[in-house]
Amino acid sequence: MGPVENPVNNKEYRIPGEAKEMLKSLASKWEDIDDANSLQVIPLKGAMTNEVFQIKWPTKTQNMSRKVVVRIYGEGVEVFFDRDTEILTFEFMSKQGQGPRLLGRFSNGRIEEFIHARTLSASDLHDPDISALIAAKMKEFHGLEMPGPKDVSLWHRLRNWLKTAKSLCTPEEAKDFRLDSIEDEISLIEKELSGDQSIGFCHNDLQYGNIMIDEETRSITIIDYEYASYNPIAFDIANHFCEMTADYHTDTPHILDYSKYPGLEERQRFLHLYLSSSGGLPSDIELEQLLENVEKYKLASHLFWGLWGIISEHVNEIDFDYMEYARQRFEQYCLRKPALLGSSGTTPDVALTDVAGPGN
Incomplete structure (x- = not known):
């Protein structure tokens, strides 16, 4: 099911530490971000298989922000599909330019490019x-x-x-x-x-x-x-x-x-x-x-x-x-x-x- 944005602050604790480190590492490479640690976590509602979050950092440009998507794999849903195969498919699609680019992987999820589309x-x-x-x-x-x-x-x-x-x-x-x-x-x-x-x-x-x-x-x-x-x-x-x-x-x-x-x-x-x-x-x-x-x-x-x-x-x-x-x-x-x-x-x-x- 497709996620819908529903801003809720102080949800950072739901992002695994391993993912947080990757996010901060990503953000530190973007010159228009003042503070890689000042990220906002927004749960996206409506996902039926995983927990999905939008991550935002304010930029030096007024009213602008950098965004990525964090997907935390749902528990128990492996009965429906092979997660390793799904990850390989995602990586292949990413290389074909078919979907969001893969920005990083952690043990129970991944970081994806934020697509500027509705x-x-x-x-x-x-x-x-x-x-x-x-x-x-x-x-x-x-x-x-x-x-x-x-x-x-x-x-x-x-x-x-x-x-x-x-x-x-x-x-x-x-x-x-x-x-x-x-x-x-x-x-x-x-x-x-x-x-x-x-x-x-x-x-x-x-x-x-x-x-x-x-x-x-x-x-x-x-x-x-x-x-x-x-x-x-x-x-x-x-x-x-x-x-x-x-x-x-x-x-x-x-x-x-x-x-x-x-x-x-x-x-x-x-x-x-x-x-x-x-x-x-x-x-x-x-x-x-x-x-x-x-x-x-x-x-x-x-x-x-x-x-x-x-x-x-x-x-x-x-x-x-x-x-x-x-x-x-x-x-x-x-x-x-x-x-x-x-x-x-x-x-x-x-x-x-x-x-x-x-x-x-």
Whole structure:
């Protein structure tokens, strides 16, 4: 989830000593800073995986300041991704000029360049001009040549998360969410989507808080690569469309509004811009096939974040109703599955449909 600035002074004690020394060392190299020790620490609200702080130093120029970002890795979230891989991805992206530059690493976190751009809001995802920029940036992102094997992670990750969810849940929770039936669901949609797929380097969590825009240059920066991996590009796009239903900065950040899921024309427009952003016009067949694949991968997105919600309830201290969020994602899976998979989507014993929302 994207951080929002919320100034609070005297929070320096939450920055590890090792990080403080690195910050002072960085600041001492900037000639426009009078005192490297006079740093202000501002927690950024809304991050769902790490603690994120903006660090500011006043400069000799009136009303100006130097800024960096400190990210302290969350405890327990390693069940979702490999931290070493995430750090390597961040360093690679930094060298490619894709995100903030890496300024330093300490044992449980890192210091990043402060990007002079604003984080998008929920409504920005529906702005046609901004959405067009996102489509082009996604295409560029998917084309990145990351070091290492280019294996699809989606199905392996879903099964791993299911195993983790089962190990953390109480028997009541496991029964409530019908966890025993989800293995069959994963196998079903994996089989249904096993045809020719375009694979790319995917962000896998492209919600508005992970997208920044420079208002002057109109350039888009994608940040936070914790969940990034090679996957079918249709999954990444489907996940982005699902995130259009969320607003994590309301009094009920866990409640999703599916009336905001993009309509057919909005989806077609996004996909046309995505396919044509690197030159050339996509054929009608190409566009139609991607549109169909994206809608089917929406089911994988619902399972992915449903399992994430169940696990997060047990490992994360952030004030967020993860269980209710998970219920909504599973409910959407059940509602959409018959239309998207048709007769091929029937299994002899699918009890997931009983997960019908609050109070179940």
